[in-house]
Amino acid sequence: MSTPNQHPKTNIVKLNPPSTSTAMKDNNIADGKSTNNDHHQNNNNPTAPTSSLSSTRLQSSKMRSDPNEPHIGKYRFSKTIGKGNFAKVKLARHIPTGREVAIKIIDKAQLNPTSLQKLFREVKIMKGLDHPNIVKLFEVIETEKTLYLVMEYASGGEVFDYLVAHGRMKEKEARAKFRQIVSAVQYLHQKHIVHRDLK
Numbered sequence: 001m002s003t004p005n006q007h008p009k010t011n012i013v014k015l016n017p018p019s020t021s022t023a024m025k026d027n028n029i030a031d032g033k034s035t036n037n038d039h040h041q042n043n044n045n046p047t048a049p050t051s052s053l054s055s056t057r058l059q060s061s062k063m064r065s066d067p068n069e070p071h072i073g074k075y076r077f078s079k080t081i082g083k084g085n086f087a088k089v090k091l092a093r094h095i096p097t098g099r100e101v102a103i104k105i106i107d108k109a110q111l112n113p114t115s116l117q118k119l120f121r122e123v124k125i126m127k128g129l130d131h132p133n134i135v136k137l138f139e140v141i142e143t144e145k146t147l148y149l150v151m152e153y154a155s156g157g158e159v160f161d162y163l164v165a166h167g168r169m170k171e172k173e174a175r176a177k178f179r180q181i182v183s184a185v186q187y188l189h190q191k192h193i194v195h196r197d198l199k
Contacts, residue, residue, distance in 0.1 A: 086110040133184040
């Protein structure tokens with residue numbers, strides 16, 4: 001869904017362990033403007049970030065929290081969990097709820113017009129997705145030079161890393177994992193979307 005070697009690819013298909021509930025259901029995101037839903041609560045998941053699940057244009061990332069801690073909007077940054085040429089993905093915490101999220105930080109100035117167009121197409125696609133095995137895009141925060149994609153944090157990582165850590169899957173476990181993958185890919189194909197980067 002994104003251009004190779006430019007920014008970390010968004011790993012939108014996630015695998016849930018058997019006991020994990022479905023992803024957050026809120027999909028209230030607008031294009032490039034702040035909405036008046038700043039206190040919108042996701043009724044399907046009370047632990048979901050309650051910030052406006054909409055696109056927000058910020059002039060400043062200042063908040064009434066510790067000014068020495070890096071943050072954007074209502075999110076406080078933690079460690080870097082992915083990095084590419086023009087972007088990185090940081091683990092962050094939604095300050096009001098304490099929920100962990102992944103924030104993809106993209107330097108717009110480093111992207112050519114074609115790459116920017118592909119990036120905005122990826123964002124548009126992600127905004128329309130709602131499936132329990134697809135990482136949710138909660139919010140888009142845009143400054144003059146940077147785009148922040150606030151996404152559900154899928155702590156399980158990539159299938160490859162899982163196999164390295166745990167070894168071969170037993171058949172029953174593999175069936176459960178692939179059932180989730182096939183369900184997500186089928187959902188994408190029904191929407192005429194090809195992922196091209198399952199991992």
